[in-house]
Amino acid sequence: MPQLSAISGPLKGQLFPLPDTEVTLGRKSENTLPIPDLSVSRFHCRIEARADGHYLIDLTSSNGTFVNGVPHKTHRLAHGDKITLAETAFIYIDAPPGEPAGDEAAVVMDQSPTLLEPVSEVRQGRLARQYAALVGICAALPSAGPLEELEQKLLAALLATFPADRAAIVFVEDGEPGRVAGLHRDPKRKSPISVSRTVLDAVLGSRNGVLWQVPNIASSAGAQAVMAAPLAVDNRTLGVLYLDSGTRASAFDEGHLELLAAISGVAGLPLAQALALDRLQQERRRLEDALSGDSEWIGDSRAFHDALKLVAKVARTESTVLILGESGTGKEMAARAVHRRSSRANGPFLALNCAALTESLLESELFGHEKGAFTGAIALKRGKIELANGGTLFLDEIGELAPALQAKLLRVLQEREFERVGGTARIRVDVRIVTATNRDLKAEVAANRFRQDLYYRLNVFAVHMPPLRERREDIALLANYFLHLFASRSPGKVKGVSTAARSILEKYHWPGNIRELKNVMEYATILGESDLIQPEDLPADIVDSAPPEVAVPAFQANLRDAKVRSIQAALQETEGNITQAAGILGVHPNSLHRMMRRLGLRESNPNA
Numbered sequence: 001m002p003q004l005s006a007i008s009g010p011l012k013g014q015l016f017p018l019p020d021t022e023v024t025l026g027r028k029s030e031n032t033l034p035i036p037d038l039s040v041s042r043f044h045c046r047i048e049a050r051a052d053g054h055y056l057i058d059l060t061s062s063n064g065t066f067v068n069g070v071p072h073k074t075h076r077l078a079h080g081d082k083i084t085l086a087e088t089a090f091i092y093i094d095a096p097p098g099e100p101a102g103d104e105a106a107v108v109m110d111q112s113p114t115l116l117e118p119v120s121e122v123r124q125g126r127l128a129r130q131y132a133a134l135v136g137i138c139a140a141l142p143s144a145g146p147l148e149e150l151e152q153k154l155l156a157a158l159l160a161t162f163p164a165d166r167a168a169i170v171f172v173e174d175g176e177p178g179r180v181a182g183l184h185r186d187p188k189r190k191s192p193i194s195v196s197r198t199v200l201d202a203v204l205g206s207r208n209g210v211l212w213q214v215p216n217i218a219s220s221a222g223a224q225a226v227m228a229a230p231l232a233v234d235n236r237t238l239g240v241l242y243l244d245s246g247t248r249a250s251a252f253d254e255g256h257l258e259l260l261a262a263i264s265g266v267a268g269l270p271l272a273q274a275l276a277l278d279r280l281q282q283e284r285r286r287l288e289d290a291l292s293g294d295s296e297w298i299g300d301s302r303a304f305h306d307a308l309k310l311v312a313k314v315a316r317t318e319s320t321v322l323i324l325g326e327s328g329t330g331k332e333m334a335a336r337a338v339h340r341r342s343s344r345a346n347g348p349f350l351a352l353n354c355a356a357l358t359e360s361l362l363e364s365e366l367f368g369h370e371k372g373a374f375t376g377a378i379a380l381k382r383g384k385i386e387l388a389n390g391g392t393l394f395l396d397e398i399g400e401l402a403p404a405l406q407a408k409l410l411r412v413l414q415e416r417e418f419e420r421v422g423g424t425a426r427i428r429v430d431v432r433i434v435t436a437t438n439r440d441l442k443a444e445v446a447a448n449r450f451r452q453d454l455y456y457r458l459n460v461f462a463v464h465m466p467p468l469r470e471r472r473e474d475i476a477l478l479a480n481y482f483l484h485l486f487a488s489r490s491p492g493k494v495k496g497v498s499t500a501a502r503s504i505l506e507k508y509h510w511p512g513n514i515r516e517l518k519n520v521m522e523y524a525t526i527l528g529e530s531d532l533i534q535p536e537d538l539p540a541d542i543v544d545s546a547p548p549e550v551a552v553p554a555f556q557a558n559l560r561d562a563k564v565r566s567i568q569a570a571l572q573e574t575e576g577n578i579t580q581a582a583g584i585l586g587v588h589p590n591s592l593h594r595m596m597r598r599l600g601l602r603e604s605n606p607n608a
Helices: 120-144 149-163 195-206 254-292 302-315 329-339 361-365 404-413 441-446 452-458 472-489 499-507 513-527 540-544 554-573 578-585 589-599
Strands: 003-008 013-019 023-026 043-052 053-058 072-077 082-085 088-093 108-109 166-173 176-184 209-213 225-233 236-245 321-324 349-353 390-397 432-438 461-464
Touching: 003 120, 043 120, 053 452, 082 404, 120 149, 120 254, 149 176, 149 254, 176 195, 195 209, 209 254, 209 361, 236 254, 302 329, 302 461, 329 349, 329 390, 329 432, 349 361, 361 404, 404 432, 404 452, 441 452, 472 499, 472 513, 472 554, 499 513, 499 540, 554 578, 554 589, 578 589
Parallel strands: 321 432, 321 461, 349 390, 390 432
Antiparallel strands: 003 013, 003 088, 023 043, 043 053, 053 072, 082 088, 108 209, 166 176, 166 236, 209 225, 225 236
């Protein structure tokens, strides 16, 4: 007989058989199933038994009648449906008895078995435990959160319910077993779960639960007993719930299989929803990365993740953000991340480099101008501050802002209003300001080159972007990313970075940070002749800077030694005079300084 299992509300834990007559649910005592819950309507809904099953019908209730989180006026109930009436929820259980396959080695049960009557007291006790486990899982799954969290909760619940050593969820992709999420009972074991393809084929072929109790059938998976049931959603098989025991061939029985089939019927929909959401989020991130270029926002280092955490925290606020860091560390990427993760994500994001324009042009770009404001102002122009209304304005190299423009920007931050160049009307804006600089603004304030009041307005929340030399564990990740990026644009032989080349990259000091690494990998991708980037494919100045313990090709090592000897000879001849030594070598003194630093030569004692 179909039943309702109450999983929340005042009736939680009770089972209610559904007869072949109409059943009404509501707050009034006149209902067939009265619910002492003030949030439930007096006559909330009814369940009708029809020829093709039970139907749930809402009786124009105040709070609505929901099935699996969706409001319905009329809905044909299916096994495992969750019915929610305000604060009260039920699981509809309608599992017909299964038919054994007749094979002593395997028992195949229907996907939705039910409990048979009458039962013994021992059986009743076991059924009570099984229903308690089912109710607990039903209550936990809808609130489990993201896909990975949902998987781990379900796997832990399965191991807590069944005498299994391992539990797994095998997802089906294009009709074939795909990704496996697994969990060992022994917490010390972290190895992937092996599953029997024979069992999976039997489940997917029959769309029924399967219990294997003969050791040699599943021996390829290292198990003595295996039990599995399909996760079916909307007449399609999402995957398979899989349990095995490596110690006992009699670990499972038909009662276990019945319960697993019931759990799979309940777990299918939440898993399908979480899987769909996870795929949508992955696609959204991919599209966002493709549009914004933030695919480079990658790394495993502690310094990188500390910066990322700060970005995520401040993004949820409306605070003004100051991003600090050397050139090429990804300050604009951080600003874009702040915008995308904020409540302003649907608004505009505009960026302006304060060092790229003259003061007059920068003023017009920032604040706009009225028609006729100056020679050449033939039409009204709206500035970046006005265009960014409702979104985010990113001002890079803020330390280069002229004093007059610093005063005007301060007014925007204080009053949220400004005037166009040549105009008198005050324009109010709702814009978030994010700034960045590679300068020491405190030193600029002390030198009276930057307004102190503006500095305090900008430095509400500072995020420091670490230089690449402080993220050495990320260099190989970034190098491979850029390699595949450039290789995809001009397909060639290059597939990766050799160990020797990677060692050189990881030891280099990277004054240009991520931007320099990107340029180096583009250069190496163009020059590379084999399937791996070799040291000889890297720019000479990168190889020359490699410390002695890093192996470089003999030709390049000899070339570096020749450079060192030439520079030392010139400096010895000029008694350490850099300018004269540069003249002998035919290079600019600045170039000689750079070469000496790169080659590890100390200017005070070049022969050391």
